[in-house]
Amino acid sequence: MGNFLFNLFAVFTVVAAAGVVVNKNAVNAAMCLLLSLVGVAGLFIVLDAYLLAFLLLLVYAGAIVALFLFIVMLLDTKSDARPQLTRIPLVARILAFALVAVGVASFGRLESPDPAAVPALGASLKLYAYQLFTTYLLPVQILGFLLLIAMVGVIVLSKKFEGLEDIR
Amino acid sequence: MVDFYLQLHPFVQGLLKGLAVILVIFPLGGVCSMAERKVSAWIQDRPGPNRAIVPWIAWIPFFGKFLQRLGLFHVMADGGKMLFKEDSLPDHVNKFYFVLAPIVAMIPALTTVTVVPFGAYLDPAGRVIPLVLANVDVGLLAVFAVASLGVYSLILAGWASNSKYPFLGSVRASAQLISYELSMTLSVIPVFLWINAPGAEGTMGLGKAVEFQSLPGFWGGMWFIFLMPVSAFIFLTSLFAETNRQPFDMPESEADLVGGFHTEYGAFKWGLFFVAEYANMIIGSGVFILLFFGGWNPLPWIPIADLVGWLHHLTGSAFWANPFVVGLLSILIFFAKVIFMIFVFMWVRWTVPRFRYDQVMEIGWKKLLPLAIANLLAYAVGIAIVQMKG
Structure with missing residues (x-):
C-alpha cells in the first residue's frame, strides 16, 4: 500500500512539475506548481513525516503560491512571445540541465543508505524542534538572516529613496 | 450491528465514518443559512422567513x-431553488477555473473535519478517549x-469571472486571509507551550488541549x-x-463590490460557496471551543468524566457507564457549544458595521500582529517560570 501510494504521488509530482515548465499560461503554471507541492506533501505523509508535510502545505501551498497567483493575476501577462535568451537564463538553463544529467546518471549507481540507520528527525514534533534548536541552530539563523535581507531588499526596491528625509 | 461494523475492512470503516461526518456537516451548512436569516430578523425586530410550509403539515391544527x-x-x-435554478455560465469567464472554484471551496471545509475531535467516551479503565476521524499529533x-488552501477558491473565482468587482473581491480576499493567518497561528502557541510540559510527549493534537482543561484542581480544571483571554x-x-x-467580509462586501468574488455565480455553484463558508465557520468554532472552551466538558472545573460519575452515583443505573x-452526551455538549458560537458569529455580524479595507489591513498588521507577538512572549516567559518552579 505504502509503496503504491509513494509511486502514485511521485508520478503525480513529476507530471505536475513538468506542467509548470511546459504551460504557457502563467495561471495554469502556478496551479500546476500548487499540485506539485501537494504531491510532495503526499510523499512526506507516506514517509511518516507528517510535520514536514503540513508545514509545506501551510507555508508554500497556502501562502507563497497564493501570492504567486496573486501577482500573476495583477500583472495579467498576455503575451505569448518568448523572452529573449539573455545571459542569466542561459547560465541557469545549462546549470539545470547539468544537475538533471548528474541526477539521471547517478540513478541506480549510488547505494541508498540503510533506512534504519537514517535518523527520523522529521517524525516527531519534539525531536524536530530539538534538532532545530541544537544541531541545526546555525543554519536556521543564517536562513533567517537571508530572509531578513530579502525583506529589506524588497522595501528598498519598492520605495523611492531620494534623500535622507524619505527614510525619516 | 456493532459486530457487523467491526467485521468490515478498515478502509470501508473509515469511509463510513467519513461519510457520517460529512452527512452532518453539509446539511448543517444549509441549516446555518436559515438560522442566519432568522437570527438577523430577531436582532432587527422583524418576523423573518415565516411563509413556506409543506401542505400536509399545514393541516396539523396548532403545531x-x-x-x-x-x-x-x-x-x-x-x-430546492438552488438545485433546480438555471445554472448559468457567463460567456466571458474562464470556464475551467470558474467551475473549479466552488469545488475547491468545499475541499478544505470537508478535509479539516478529519482531525477535529467532536466528542469523547470513557474506556473501561476510566480514561477519556476522544472521538475523531484521524488522531494525529x-x-x-x-x-x-x-484551511489555508481555502484562499484558492476565492482567488480563482474572482479571476475566472473576468470582470471588475469579482476581481477586486478576490484580491482583497487573498490579502486579508494571508494577513490574519499570522496572528491566528501566533495566538494558539501559548496554549501548546502550556500543554507541552517538559518531559511530556510533544503534541499539537486538539484532544490533548481538552485533556489539559479537564484535570483536577483549580488550575487544572480551568x-x-x-x-489566556488575550489569545x-x-x-x-x-x-x-x-x-x-x-x-x-472584504471579499464579498456587497455595499461596494455588488457580490464580491461570487458576483457572477448563481444557483448551485453559489450555494456551494455558502455551504463552504458555513462549514468553515462550524469547524473554526469547533477548534475555538476545543482550545479555549473546554471541548466536551459541560462546565469549567467539571469534566465530563465527573459529570457521568455523579449521574451514575445519583441514579445508580449502569446506563450512564x-x-x-x-x-452521545459529549457530542451533544460539544454541538451545543458549537451552535452557541455560530450564534455569536451571527450576533456580531448583525451588530458591528463592516470595516473599510484599509482598516482591515491596519487592524491585522499594526494592532493584532504586535499584540499576538507580545502575548506570545509574555506567556513564554510566564510558562517557563511556572514550569521551572513546578
Missing part, C-alpha cells in the same frame, strides 16, 4: 402553524495547513479562555477574518 412561523421549511425551499497544524480574543478575531465573516451514552 403546523408553529412550524410555519419558525420558518423551518425555508431551508428545503432554498435548497500534528492536529491543529493540519487544520491550519488545509478553561483556557480564563487562563482567545486574537484567535476569535482572526477566525472572523479567515471565514470572511462580517465585520471582515455505557460508552455509547457517554459518547
Whole structure:
C-alpha cells in the first residue's frame, strides 16, 4: 500500500512539475506548481513525516503560491512571445540541465543508505524542534538572516529613496 | 450491528465514518443559512422567513402553524431553488477555473473535519478517549495547513469571472486571509507551550488541549479562555477574518463590490460557496471551543468524566457507564457549544458595521500582529517560570 501510494504521488509530482515548465499560461503554471507541492506533501505523509508535510502545505501551498497567483493575476501577462535568451537564463538553463544529467546518471549507481540507520528527525514534533534548536541552530539563523535581507531588499526596491528625509 | 461494523475492512470503516461526518456537516451548512436569516430578523425586530410550509403539515391544527412561523421549511425551499435554478455560465469567464472554484471551496471545509475531535467516551479503565476521524499529533497544524488552501477558491473565482468587482473581491480576499493567518497561528502557541510540559510527549493534537482543561484542581480544571483571554480574543478575531465573516467580509462586501468574488455565480455553484463558508465557520468554532472552551466538558472545573460519575452515583443505573451514552452526551455538549458560537458569529455580524479595507489591513498588521507577538512572549516567559518552579 505504502509503496503504491509513494509511486502514485511521485508520478503525480513529476507530471505536475513538468506542467509548470511546459504551460504557457502563467495561471495554469502556478496551479500546476500548487499540485506539485501537494504531491510532495503526499510523499512526506507516506514517509511518516507528517510535520514536514503540513508545514509545506501551510507555508508554500497556502501562502507563497497564493501570492504567486496573486501577482500573476495583477500583472495579467498576455503575451505569448518568448523572452529573449539573455545571459542569466542561459547560465541557469545549462546549470539545470547539468544537475538533471548528474541526477539521471547517478540513478541506480549510488547505494541508498540503510533506512534504519537514517535518523527520523522529521517524525516527531519534539525531536524536530530539538534538532532545530541544537544541531541545526546555525543554519536556521543564517536562513533567517537571508530572509531578513530579502525583506529589506524588497522595501528598498519598492520605495523611492531620494534623500535622507524619505527614510525619516 | 456493532459486530457487523467491526467485521468490515478498515478502509470501508473509515469511509463510513467519513461519510457520517460529512452527512452532518453539509446539511448543517444549509441549516446555518436559515438560522442566519432568522437570527438577523430577531436582532432587527422583524418576523423573518415565516411563509413556506409543506401542505400536509399545514393541516396539523396548532403545531403546523408553529412550524410555519419558525420558518423551518425555508431551508428545503432554498435548497430546492438552488438545485433546480438555471445554472448559468457567463460567456466571458474562464470556464475551467470558474467551475473549479466552488469545488475547491468545499475541499478544505470537508478535509479539516478529519482531525477535529467532536466528542469523547470513557474506556473501561476510566480514561477519556476522544472521538475523531484521524488522531494525529500534528492536529491543529493540519487544520491550519488545509484551511489555508481555502484562499484558492476565492482567488480563482474572482479571476475566472473576468470582470471588475469579482476581481477586486478576490484580491482583497487573498490579502486579508494571508494577513490574519499570522496572528491566528501566533495566538494558539501559548496554549501548546502550556500543554507541552517538559518531559511530556510533544503534541499539537486538539484532544490533548481538552485533556489539559479537564484535570483536577483549580488550575487544572480551568478553561483556557480564563487562563489566556488575550489569545482567545486574537484567535476569535482572526477566525472572523479567515471565514470572511462580517465585520471582515472584504471579499464579498456587497455595499461596494455588488457580490464580491461570487458576483457572477448563481444557483448551485453559489450555494456551494455558502455551504463552504458555513462549514468553515462550524469547524473554526469547533477548534475555538476545543482550545479555549473546554471541548466536551459541560462546565469549567467539571469534566465530563465527573459529570457521568455523579449521574451514575445519583441514579445508580449502569446506563450512564455505557460508552455509547457517554459518547452521545459529549457530542451533544460539544454541538451545543458549537451552535452557541455560530450564534455569536451571527450576533456580531448583525451588530458591528463592516470595516473599510484599509482598516482591515491596519487592524491585522499594526494592532493584532504586535499584540499576538507580545502575548506570545509574555506567556513564554510566564510558562517557563511556572514550569521551572513546578
